[in-house]
Amino acid sequence: MTTNITDLTSIRDEIVDEIPDALSVSRVTFEGPRLIIYTETPRKFAERGDIIGHLASTFRKRITIRPTAESRLSPDDARSRILDIVPDDAGITNIEFYPDTGEVLLEAEKPGMAIGRRASTLQEITEDVGWTPEVLRTPPIESSTVANVRSFLTQERAERQELLEDIGKRIYRTPSQDTEWVRVTTLGCCREVGRASFILSTPETRVLIDCGDKPGAEGEVPYLQVPEANPIADLDAVVLTHAHLDHSALLPLLFKYGYDGPIYTTAPTRDLMGLLQLDYLDVAVKEGRVAPYESEMVREALKHTITLDYGDVTDIAPDIKLTLHNAGHILGSAVAHFHIGDGLYNVVFSGDIHYRDTRLFNGASNDFPRVETLFMESTYGQDGDYQTDQEDSERRLYELISETHDKGGKVVVPSFAVGRSQEMMLVLEEGMREGTIPTMPIYLDGMIREATAIHTAYPEFLRDGLKQRILHEDDNPFLADQFQQVDGGEEMREDIASGEPCIILSTSGMVTGGPIMSWLELLAPDPKNTLVFVGYQADGTLGRQIQSGQREITLDKGRGGADRVELRFDVESVSGFSGHSDRNGLENFVRSMNPRPEEILCVHGDERATDQLSSALYRKLNLRTVAPRNLETFRLV
Incomplete structure (x- = not known):
């Protein structure tokens, strides 16, 4: 890596030339992508609010004004x-x-x-x-995660400032080579769901996009050992599209391997990332597995995170600018747009997307200045992968809840702590408020309450109407009286299971561990109860097996013990609540893209999904399409 650094003294002199004589500049430095101007006249800078915008436009950098101690x-x-x-x-x-x-x-x-x-x-x-x-x-709901992240970053502020200055020097170093080509190497999530990871390379720069695990497949991790990814310590940047573990779980591993650079993502993704990664380690310990990294590495990842708002155009390397756009998938999820070189090439990584508006989020953004290549998720890309209309889905869910209530049973919904649970909470709150379903307790088990608290800390990332309710109408549906946290362990679960009709939202969403296993044992023997799947069940997970008709399962009790459980309750699936677009949504995302890409690589779907979506986009939209395999490298220009 070159060590030639943009001359800060020259930049300071240029800034002085651009501002009125009454304004002083004592020092300039870079902190990550920001240019920091220290001044002895902060009040005069504040009076001249137009100056910062003028400097940002002139130097094409994000600028922050800071006062000196004497001022x-x-x-x-x-x-x-x-x-x-x-x-x-x-x-x-x-x-x-x-x-x-x-x-x-x-x-x-x-x-x-x-x-x-x-x-x-x-x-x-x-x-x-x-x-x-x-x-x-x-946060309107107390969040230990938000409080802990803020406290940790406060404690590490001095070290983090030094780290950011070093990152800034790397970003704005003088390039040692011309950007003549762009390559992407697939390290995971090709012809499979999970372990999302890609390397974006130029002659000057290497950026890692996502680094997740594979649900239900212990030991299948991204191919970080390949030459394109190494040395990991010399990566220029990491970009995280969203916090789900199949995209974020193994990011802390990078710091174990010597990485010391930035992770770019949104603020809510940063907080959710920390929550889910720590739980990931906790589950590994409870299941007797060796965790891939220590909790200290999670804190290291948090310390290196640089948060961006949607639409911020940010330098992340001498030849790459990053812009994050709303992906509509979960809180803070992003479509990542990379502008490479001086107008040379533009690549978009969709992450996971939901193209239409939901109760929780605005639909994914697909309007970009330029895009030549799109890496497109294909989770529901198969022929026939069409989800039920959301209103019909809600109607069917309400029917199942009412029928189960009338039988004196309980409804249990395996749900991802982040995203689907909050969507369910909004649907259930409205159903009870409007009398569509009987009012009854709604129990939140696992991390759902904590994840919901993080949602309330960032209402600006929620759908416009919901944001309006929370911010301006003092009407926060997440605070409804029906929602109760399961905080009494197994004894409380047993009391709930033997009590009155209720609804239980419980992690994990794919029935791969966590409190949902207790609910299966407690509720499965009673045919009055109902299990409702509302999210994607990946191949190899217990959730997929149950959804496919398996009615006798083995529950691991730890320390070598296991119980066989017969599932006598009803098992139902209601589509339409997924955080992913269905086949129509994926096609419409591309069809309405502005501009439309020249080439699409279909990833993050099983082999049939990626092949069939790739073929459909080629036939219908006359685009070059590929369904890549893991460990392929594509030269884009």
């Missing part, structure tokens, strides 16, 4: 002034000062009021106290 009030004086400036209705719950950077973090129940119209309150804070304010939302 700001003491934390005690600044705190009292901030509380005078910010309206009481904003609900400030915490104020943290960071003297090393001159930033002040405000946590507020209503961050919009703390920010002010067109950031007027933030500007007033800077003008009055000199500190640079940042505002975060206080």
Whole structure:
């Protein structure tokens, strides 16, 4: 890797030439993709709000203004002034000062009021106290994950600042080679679902996209040992499309192998990633398996994460810009657009997408400045993979719940903690609120409550109407009285199983472990009960076996013990709630893309799904298509 670094002294001189004489610049540095300008006149910068936009446009970089120590009030004086400036209705719950950077973090129940119209309150804070304010939302539902992530990043702030400066130097180094070609190597998720991973390469740069496990297939991990991925320590960047374990589970392993660079993703994905990875380790221990990495590596991954908002165009290497777009799949999920070279080539990785709006999210974005090649998920890409219309799906779910309730039974729904559970919560809350189904307890087992709390911390990533309800109408459906956390362990589960009719949402979504195994044992013997699948069941999982008709299963009890369980309850599947687009949605995503790609590689689906989707897109849209295998390298230009 070249060590030639853009001359910061020259950049400082150019900035000084661009700004009025009344504004000072004491130092400039890079922190990750941001250009940081330290000034002794932060108040004057705040008064001239147009200056930052002008500098960002001139230097084509994201810019942050920070005050020097001499230019700001003491934390005690600044705190009292901030509380005078910010309206009481904003609900400030915490104020943290960071003297090393001159930033002040405000946590507020209503961050919009703390920010002010067109950031007027933030500007007033800077003008009055000199500190640079940042505002975060206080989750309406207490989240240990959000609190722990924020606390950890606070503790690591000084080390993280040093890390970001090093990353910035790498991003803005002088390229040692011209970008004459672009290649992608498939390290996983080709002709299979799971272990998503790709290497995007140029003569100058190597970027890893996703690094997940394979559900129901212990030991099948991405092919990180191949030459295209090594040395892992010299990767320029990692991009994570979303937090599901088949995309994120093995990211901490990179740090075990010496990687010390950035992970780019959205803020909610960062938090969910930490939650799911720690649970991944916990499940491995409970099942007697050797975990692939220690929990310390999860914290290392969090420390190296750089969060981006949808639509931010961000330099991640000397010859690559990244933009994340809404994927509509789960909270914070992203379609990743890579602009390579000086207009040389554009590649899009869809991640997992849901093209139409759902109750929870706006549909996936497919409008890009340019795109030549698309790597497209194909989970439901087979001929005949058509999901029921969402209204029909909800109607069928309501019927099953009412029928089971009338029999005196219980409905158990295996559900992914992130995404499907929150979608189910919205459907059930509305059904009970409107009297479509009887009001009864809805028990949340596993990580569902914690994942829901993270959703409430980031309502700006939710569907427009839901965001409006939460932010402006003070109507948060996730706080409905019916939702109750299962926090009493096996004894509480037994009480629920022997009690009145209810609904249980339980992890894991593919019945590969977790509390759903207890619910199978407790509820399966009673034919009055109903098991309802609402999400994808991958090949090789117990969920797929049950869905396919198996009515006697073995439940692993640990320490070599196992029980045979006869499934006497009803087993139903209701499509239409998946976080993935069906065959029509996948075709429509491509058909309406602006611009339409020249070539599509169909990945993240079993062999039939990738082959059939690839063939259909070729026939119907006259596009070059490929259904690649793992360990293939494609030269794109």
